[in-house]
Amino acid sequence: MSEPAGVLGIRFDKIDKRYGGLYALRRVSLEIAKGECVALVGRNGSGKTTLLRIAARLARPTSGTVTFVGGPAGDDSRVTPVGFVAHATMLYDELSAEENLLLFGRLLGVPEVSLRVAELLRETGLYDRRASMLRTFSRGMRQRVAVVRALLHRPSVLLLDEPATGLDSVSVEWLARTLRQLRDSGCTILMSLHSESEISALATRAVRLDAGAVAGDSATAGSVGAILSWSVAG
């Protein structure tokens, strides 16, 4: 289950998510094809985070289904082949970078995990700091470790929730480079953004959410640029 069989697409089918009488998402249906790099935009509270967490199977929709398309039959596995990067680092401050990565790598069943961790740390330039406690890292460095964490098991779907928030420009550049490589190698990417940047420039498609519903989709009408700039102004 930790080795993805191939690149996957995501299908959201009439997703409702209710939090105590308020609908965070209303009848959202969206089909994301394999290998697309989708920018999800919208105001705060429009439902972007909720949609991503539902895709990650962290949140359960009130009604509707989310499925990974094109995967091995019977995709009901709990360990979905996704990588998830959020605003929170989802890492333990009291462990070192290496310990964090080895922990999650082992849980996911990544083969030859020590080698994989070392390789990824070297690629991100953090190998020398691998034994330092995560709490000593800057925000930018922590986010790099978080991205590495998300990529440990070579996921075919990557979900990112406002990953560039609070990052310095060097880290943003690094993130953009990393995402471009992943996109070009065929990974399906769904990322929520709240402003235009080098990251949003990577998108091959843009979807806008407003009050929990799809309000614009470059696949059906308009261009990626139009949808992105529209939301920045609004």
Added chain:
Amino acid sequence: MSLVSNATVLLGKELRTEFRSRELLTTTVVFILMVVVLFSFTFDTSSGESRKFAPGLLWLAFLFAASLMLQPCFLREQNNDTLSVLRLSVSDPFAIFLAKLAANTLFLLFTELLMLPVFSIFFNVPVGGVVPQLVLVFFLGSLGISVAGTALSAISAQARMRELMLPILLLPLLTPVLIASAEATAALLDPAHAFRKDWVAFLAIFDVVFLTALWLFGEYLLEE
């Protein structure tokens, strides 16, 4: 990865984190010590009365300590949203509970065994000759406390007034553990050194029942 291997890896992390800071263990030991000392003011410790009250008070102290020690269990997973990444990484969410309850049982057992000689001295209750049986009783009792406590900790972490809610939810639920453990301990410390199989079996039953309940319903506690 299987449930057992996931749980083992997570247990390793829980233990490593605690051994580095030792904050849970030290504060719990000090708390139990304080409660035991305060209890000692409430009756005459030199008389034969001691043997009657002391085991019950000891277990009460363990229960109070546990209801405090179990607070951070799920609360600390709210920092940096690590609970989410755990849920994403394990094949069965029960692994998270299994690891935490195993860690909590070990922590409780450790503090209890540390307190045993102190207790023996304070209340003039010799414990020689029955230590293995006492360890068994302490283990089964602590397991019961941990299973219920870990589950309830996941609940109270999502409620307001959580520092008070956990004891309010936990203490009535653990009444059977208090009774069975205190009785079994008292019988062992009594001059007759009786090993009460009935109470020990009762503790084991409690542990199995709640472990099963946690296995059945635990994943819903972590849902969003």
Added chain:
Amino acid sequence: MAKRAIWGAVVVLLVMVSGYANFFVAPTERSMGEIQRIFYLHAASGWAGMTAFFVCFVANIFYVLGRKQKWDWIGVSAAEVGLAFTTVLLITGPIWAHPVWGIWWTWDARLTSTFILWMLYIAYLLLRGMVEEPDRRALLSAIFGIFAFIDVPLVFGAIRWWRTQHPQPVIMGGPGSGLEPTMRKVFFFSVLAMHALMVLLLSERYRLEKTREEFLEVQREAEVG
């Protein structure tokens, strides 16, 4: 509406008849005298309370599995009604005990276990008060409710077993123990009446909860829209 009124009237009638039977039909108990009559209310309330808690347990399970709001509403209604009847049991206990045995409270097995039961469901209601989001509140309290109910036999068992090792003079006697035939009939009628009352209160409370939650939902939707 008429159906509700008729049902309500029937229940009130049952309770009144039962009360009459308790005082005038049942013979006076030999050793305890008139005060013993409170037993009919005491024990029957206890049984009605337990049934209500069982209903709560079943509702909790249905909610966890199906997530339909009505099960949550049934659960909280059953818990509150169960608590009310259990409170009656806990209050009538001392009222009975004091004139007969000279003490207000006795830590006998049943009373003690019932007290713990009472505290568990108080905790259930407190928990509900501490979680704002309705779906979360329903799920968390349902799971705690399940844990609490499976604990009940363990609580009763432990306390009873403990009492056999540390016996106290038996003072309150079990229901049906040493009841002569007329008394037994009056007792069962009392149990019936209390259960009828329990069902009535539960359904009224459910109605109230349903109406309130539906109103709040409409209010929230209006605020957003």
